[in-house]
Amino acid sequence: MHRHPLTCILPPHMLQAIIENGSASQRDFAILTFKASEQFRGQRVGLTGLRAAVASLVAAGKHRTVYDAQHGSSLPGTKVRDEGDLPSGDLAVDEAYDGSGATYDLYSDIYGRNSIDGNGMKLDSTVHYQQGYDNAFWDGQQMVYGDGDEDSPPAQRLFNRFTIAIDVIGHELTHGVTQFEAKLNYSQQSGALNESFSDVFGSLVKQHHLGQMADKADWIIGEGLFSSNVNGVGIRSMKAPGTAYDDPVLGKDPQPGHMKDYVNTVNDNGGVHINSGIPNHAFYLIAMELGGFAWEKAGLIWYLTLRDKLGATSNFQEAAALTYQVAADQFGPDSLEQQAVSKGWAGVGIDATATTPPTSGDGCLSQMLRLIGAAPAKSTRRIDAD
Amino acid sequence: MRIKFERSGGFAGMLLTGLFNLDQMDEKQSRELRELLDQADFRKLPEQIVSNAPVPDQFTYTISVETKEWQHSVITGDTSAPPELQPLLQTLSKLARSQAWK
Numbered sequence: 001m002h003r004h005p006l007t008c009i010l011p012p013h014m015l016q017a018i019i020e021n022g023s024a025s026q027r028d029f030a031i032l033t034f035k036a037s038e039q040f041r042g043q044r045v046g047l048t049g050l051r052a053a054v055a056s057l058v059a060a061g062k063h064r065t066v067y068d069a070q071h072g073s074s075l076p077g078t079k080v081r082d083e084g085d086l087p088s089g090d091l092a093v094d095e096a097y098d099g100s101g102a103t104y105d106l107y108s109d110i111y112g113r114n115s116i117d118g119n120g121m122k123l124d125s126t127v128h129y130q131q132g133y134d135n136a137f138w139d140g141q142q143m144v145y146g147d148g149d150e151d152s153p154p155a156q157r158l159f160n161r162f163t164i165a166i167d168v169i170g171h172e173l174t175h176g177v178t179q180f181e182a183k184l185n186y187s188q189q190s191g192a193l194n195e196s197f198s199d200v201f202g203s204l205v206k207q208h209h210l211g212q213m214a215d216k217a218d219w220i221i222g223e224g225l226f227s228s229n230v231n232g233v234g235i236r237s238m239k240a241p242g243t244a245y246d247d248p249v250l251g252k253d254p255q256p257g258h259m260k261d262y263v264n265t266v267n268d269n270g271g272v273h274i275n276s277g278i279p280n281h282a283f284y285l286i287a288m289e290l291g292g293f294a295w296e297k298a299g300l301i302w303y304l305t306l307r308d309k310l311g312a313t314s315n316f317q318e319a320a321a322l323t324y325q326v327a328a329d330q331f332g333p334d335s336l337e338q339q340a341v342s343k344g345w346a347g348v349g350i351d352a353t354a355t356t357p358p359t360s361g362d363g364c365l366s367q368m369l370r371l372i373g374a375a376p377a378k379s380t381r382r383i384d385a386d
Numbered sequence: 387m388r389i390k391f392e393r394s395g396g397f398a399g400m401l402l403t404g405l406f407n408l409d410q411m412d413e414k415q416s417r418e419l420r421e422l423l424d425q426a427d428f429r430k431l432p433e434q435i436v437s438n439a440p441v442p443d444q445f446t447y448t449i450s451v452e453t454k455e456w457q458h459s460v461i462t463g464d465t466s467a468p469p470e471l472q473p474l475l476q477t478l479s480k481l482a483r484s485q486a487w488k
Binding site: 130175222267272274 | 465472
C-alpha cells in the first residue's frame with residue numbers, strides 16, 4: 001500500500017487546525033504532509049493561510065545562542081552571540097551559529113521538523129571548550145566544540161577547530177534528534193546506528209547547504225578537521241569507509257564498509273564510531289542509486305525511519321528492514337525507491353527483505369486516527385512527543 | 387610511580403594511549419603530574435565517575451596509577467569528571483599526543 005503522507009488527503013483546514021493546536025509530533029506530521037503536498041504536487045491554491053501558519057511556526061522555532069567556555073570546562077560559558085545578532089568576528093562562534101542554522105533549515109525546510117525536539121528547542125552551542133580539546137559532543141542539551149590540539153606545537157598539530165566542518169555541527173545536532181525520537185542506545189549496533197544517523201544527516205546538512213546532488217558530494221565526514229600535518233581527507237568516508245586517513249601518527253581509518261569486516265571491540269562503546277561505516281555506506285549506495293538530491297528520497301526514508309520506526313535496541317538488520325518498509329510506505333511496494341533500499345543494504349551484506357518488522361496495518365485511516373489521538377500508538381513509536 | 391592513560395571514543399573514535407613512568411621522566415613534568423594527582427585527590431576517587439547514559443561523542447578516560455604501595459584506576463568522561471580532575475585529563479591527553487609523535 002502506498003502511504004506517503006501526501007496520499008492521505010487531509011483537507012487544508014484540518015492540517016491547519018493540527019498545526020495550530022496539535023502536539024509537537026502531530027504538528028510535525030501535518031507540516032510534513034503540507035510540505036510534501038506543496039513540494040510534489042505544486043498544489044498552491046487555497047493553501048495561503050496554511051503556508052503562513054507553517055512559516056510563522058517554523059520562524060518562531062529558530063533560536064540559536066553561542067557561548068564561549070574560554071578554554072574552561074564549565075558549560076555553557078559566557079553568552080557571546082544570540083539569534084539575530086551580527087557576526088562576532090570569532091570564527092568558531094560564527095561557524096557554530098551558521099552551522100546550527102543550516103542544520104535547523106534542513107530539518108525544517110525538508111522534513112518539516114521544528115528544531116531538535118520538534119517543538120522549537122533552542123539551539124545552544126559552546127565553543128572554545130577546554131584547552132587542546134580535539135573533539136565535539138552533544139551533552140544531552142547542547143553542542144560543545146573544542147579548538148583542536150591548538151596547544152600543541154604547530155609542527156605537531158593534527159586537528160583544526162571542530163566547528164570548521166558544517167557536517168560535524170549537523171552530526172552533533174542529530175544526536176539531539178535521535179535522543180528525542182528513536183533513543184538508540186549508545187553502544188554496539190544501536191550505538192553505531194546512532195552514530196550513522198548523525199553522519200548521514202551531517203552530510204545532508206552540508207549537501208543541502210551547498211545545493212549539491214548526490215554524485216557531486218564528497219561524502220566525507222569532517223573535511224577540514226585535520227591539519228596539513230595529517231595524511232587524510234577527513235575523519236570518515238561514507239563513499240569508501242576505511243579510506244579517510246592513513247597517517248603515521250594517527251594510524252589508518254578503521255571503518256568497515258561491509259558486514260564481513262564488522263569490528264568487535266570494547267573501546268568506543270563497542271565501536272560505535274567504527275561500525276557506523278556499514279550503515280553509512282548503505283545510505284551512500286542508496287542515495288547514489290536514486291540520484292538527485294540525497295535529502296529528498298534517501299534522506300526522507302532515513303528521517304521517517306529514525307522518527308517513527310527505530311527503537312532503543314534496534315540493530316542493523318532491523319534498521320534495514322524498517323527503511324525497506326518505509327520506502328514502500330512512501331513510494332510504493334517494489335517502487336524504484338524500495339528496490340534501491342534493498343540494493344544498498346545488500347551492498348553492505350545485509351538483506352533488508354529478510355525479516356518483516358512489526359507493522360500496525362498503518363493505512364491512511366489509522367494514521368489519521370492516531371494523529372488526532374483516537375487510536376493507540378504503535379509499540380515501536382510514540383506519536384505524541386509531549 | 388607509573389600512570390597508564392587511555393582515551394577512547396570522541397567524534398573521531400580514535401584511541402589515544404600513553405604510559406608514563408614518573409621516576410624516569412623530566413623532573414618538572416613528573417612534579418606537575420604528582421601535583422595534579424594530589425589536586426584531584428586521585429586515590430580517593432571512585433573507580434567509575436560516569437553519567438547514567440553514555441554522552442554521544444564524549445571522550446572516555448581510563449587512568450591507572452601504580453606505585454610500590456598502592457594502585458588505583460578511574461574511568462570517567464568529559465562531562466562527568468569533577469572539576470579538580472579536569473587539569474589532569476587535559477595534561478595527560480597532551481602528553482600522550484606528544485608521545486604519539488615519537
